[in-house]
Amino acid sequence: MSKSEWENNEEIKIFREYLRMPTMHPNVDYTACVEFLKRQAASLELPVDVLYPANESNPVVVMKWLGKQPELPSIILNSHTDVVPVFPDKWTHEPFSADMDDEGRIFARGSQDMKCVGTQYLGAVRALKASGFQPKRTIYLTYVPDEEVGGVLGMRELVKGDYFKKLNVGFSFDEGIASENETYSVYYAERTLWHLKFKITGTAGHGSLLLPKTAGEKLHYIVNKMMEFRASQVKRLAEDSTIDIGDVTTVNLTKLSGGVQSNVVPPLLEVVFDIRVAITVDVVAFEKQIRDWCEEAGGGIELDFEMQNPFVEPTKMDSSNLYWVAFKNALDELGLKTRFRVFPGATDSRYIRHEGIPALGFSPINNTPLLLHDHDEYLRSDTYLHGIGVYKKLIAAVANV
Incomplete structure (x- = not known):
């Protein structure tokens, strides 16, 4: 045309x-x-x-x-x-x-x-x-x-x-999301979305001293642990060609705040991470790991979940889901090349699936x-x-x- x-x-x-x-x-x-x-x-x-x-x-x-x-x-x-x-x-x-x-x-x-x-x-x-x-x-x-x-x-x-x-x-x-090649992506699940703020308290005082258990030291420990975990996911993604971004847990530092003056060691520093937990990860165990890191850092760290979506079961892609069977057969009859993936972001499907209703993003x-x-x-x-x-x-x- x-x-x-x-x-x-x-x-x-x-x-x-x-x-x-x-x-x-x-x-x-x-x-x-x-x-x-x-x-x-x-x-x-x-x-x-x-x-x-x-x-x-x-x-x-x-x-x-x-x-x-x-x-x-x-x-x-x-x-x-x-x-x-x-x-x-x-x-x-x-x-x-x-x-x-x-x-x-x-x-x-x-x-x-x-x-x-x-x-x-x-x-x-x-x-x-x-x-x-x-x-x-x-x-x-x-x-x-x-x-x-x-x-x-x-x-x-x-x-x-x-x-x-x-x-x-x-x-x-x-x-769903646009595909840059000839395939079409069908999304059957989403990662669990967390926006997690660490409220890190520590010893305050003059900037000329080497005070123990400062908020800065604890911040350093937490950021290192989170970034080491992030690096493990980058490595996994690079080494396994069968997975993509929706199959790993993403961790990104998005906000950092605190302090009032350059020569004052602050009593509080805050850091926020955007975390998308892979569907293969036990969210309870992962949260415990993060809380353990907070204790290892010296304690005095409060976790404030600005958003903590619950884990939601993926939509079944087998013969037990007759809607899926009909959807897949129609795609095949159209001759479309398809990929079945975990959505990398978050959509309204998570609320639908949380109600026990199968949903596909396309x-x-x-x-x-x-x-x-x-x-x-x-x-x-x-x-x-x-x-x-x-x-x-x-x-x-x-x-x-």
């Missing part, structure tokens, strides 16, 4: 309209986004609810496609409506203009992460309805806020409420530079339209299990 043909394609028009809504943190205004989604639901003749599980500033939009056997567990097609901040001076296109170049590349924040998926679901449902298809199971399209800052005011609250329980969800679709994007959260984020028009066809096949297969 040419640029003009892509520009006049109705599905591309819908996608670009969605991208032009700057639902960017911080202080997101979702008003226009909700109205857009309500219009889309009306065009598909789907009933729609707008919920506020956390507060009035964070709406959840739910569209319902009634199945022939609504008593069966339902399917949800989940996506998030928020996007991360931009640095406009680093972009060659205005970040919320959805500009298209002559190659059909659409530049906008959210083009990969993950407004593409939200409107591809709509395109797939539109195509299925036009073909006369009605799913066996009821399908819910859920559009949630706050995912990019932890989902605390979005999916986490949604799954706690009676509304969600009444949906009787059996399986969830959610986002974005039908391949042969595309990985640009989520990056400058000049884009998605090709042909990739976007192909993805609608992929979802059409997957949704029909899973909804008819």
Whole structure:
């Protein structure tokens, strides 16, 4: 297709309209986004609810496609409506203009992460309805806020409420990540996310002295231990070609604070680490190891988990999970080359899986530079339209299990 043909394609028009809504943190205004989604639901003749599980500033939009056997567990097609901040001076296109170049590349924040998926679901449902298809199971399209800052005011609250329980969800679709080669990645699990602050107290005094058990000495010990562990994971990743970043535990020092004056030994120093614990690691034993390091450092160290997600069981990928069987068979019938991976970051799927509901993360994007959260984020028009066809096949297969 040419640029003009892509520009006049109705599905591309819908996608670009969605991208032009700057639902960017911080202080997101979702008003226009909700109205857009309500219009889309009306065009598909789907009933729609707008919920506020956390507060009035964070709406959840739910569209319902009634199945022939609504008593069966339902399917949800989940996506998030928020996007991360931009640095406009680093972009060659205005970040919320959805500009298209002559190659059909659409530049906008959210083009990969993950407004593409939200409107591809709509395109797939539109195509299925036009073909006369009605799913066996009821399908819910859920559009949630706050995912990019932890989902605390979005999916986490949604799954706690009676509304969600009444949906009787059996399986969830959610986002994946673009692939830079011909394969497509399917994510069946996520690492356990911790944001861990060490509050390190020690002897205070004059900077000219060699005081015992200072906060600085303890900080040095803790940082060394954490960085030695980090180096072991870097080594493991380098030496084993069968694993990738989602299969190891990542440790990164993200914040360091303390002290009041250059000649005063401070009584308190604080250091924060972002930790993503691999699914093969015993989280209880790992936390104990960290607490043991604190004692070895001299004690007087408090652990403050700014975020401590619980371990969540991976989605089963075997014959016991009929949704997985249908999903995998559909991928095979499409002839797609797939890789099954642990998601390196954190998505709303962790809240779904925590409720005992199987979930798979999948974005039908391949042969595309990985640009989520990056400058000049884009998605090709042909990739976007192909993805609608992929979802059409997957949704029909899973909804008819």
